[in-house]
Amino acid sequence: MLDLRRLQILREFAEHGTIAATAQALDYTASAVSQQLSTLEREVGASLLDRTARSAELTDTGRLLAEQAEQILAMVEAAEAALAAQTDTPRGRVTVTAFPTAAVAFAPRLAQSLRRHERMQLVLRQAMEGSGAHKVSTGEIDIAVVDDWSGLRPDDRAGKLRHTPLLRDPMVLALPQDHPLADPARPVELRALRDEAWIAAPHGEPSRQGTDRLLAEIGGAPSAAWEFEGLGTILSLVSRGIGIAAVPALALASGSRGLAYRRFPEDAPSRDVYAVTRASSALRPAIDVTLRALLTAAREVSEALADTLEREGAGGALPRAGTEPPGGGAHPSA
Structure with a gap:
């Protein structure tokens, strides 16, 4: 039986390319990552990494298993989300990252909206620009609030991610x-x-x-x-x-x-602001309720900013929350 945690470590290695970078991404020591990958090799009965004194890279078998691990982990998360949806009660920990100005703007409203859900815990962190979608993709976090200045359609990574438009x-x-x-x-x-x-x-x-x-x-x-x-x-x-x-x-x-x-x-x-989630977690009630809270927060923030500029500047109003950014995007389930 393959260990899911070790499969996740292999997937992270395939993503990051080195033992050190994988350890940093998972908050492990490099020796712990190396030991877990060695254990996984014994479980599958094949070499997954070509190791030298200074580096390591995936073998053909390692690349194959890493690709399968991506699918296995997504299916496990989707199954867990489907089971959680049966209870219809938001529960568990939801980790959200946001770029600094969004974190400051949304945090009070998110806390106010989600505090009534006693069985769930919100963790909101500020993130470096450009890292949010990647961390969602690798499973490090559940939701990322990201910005995009390109005006292009967001990269959903072959259906793995969903981008929910928040505001312009x-x-x-x-x-x-x-x-x-x-x-x-x-x-x-x-x-x-x-x-x-x-x-x-x-x-x-x-x-x-x-x-x-x-x-x-x-x-x-x-x-x-x-x-x-x-x-x-x-x-x-x-x-x-x-x-x-x-x-x-x-x-x-x-x-x-x-x-x-x-x-x-x-x-x-202008920049387009999105909430990024994994498609495999969409049915999880805690994810759905957090997305709804983000949409409400975005609408309230947008309206507050428009009112401020209405007082201080002349002409027009800021685009309201819910304005569809170029390229569209996914929305939380109804």
């Missing part, structure tokens, strides 16, 4: 409260802001894509633009009068003081 998050202008353009009666003209002191995320950070697209029509960001990592740091500098910044509207949820926000008059770049 446009760029807005962040200003010190005493900046002349903090007055909502004054129009925001992007070209007139070309010579302002801009603060932007470094190249390679997702939000920098939005800033670069926004400023492309006026020649791009000034060469002297300040670059700082993290929206929290950027907003702190703006509040101190160091400069101005284009940030996703979700940043308003941080409640940072000393700031004013204005809409851009043109169609500003």
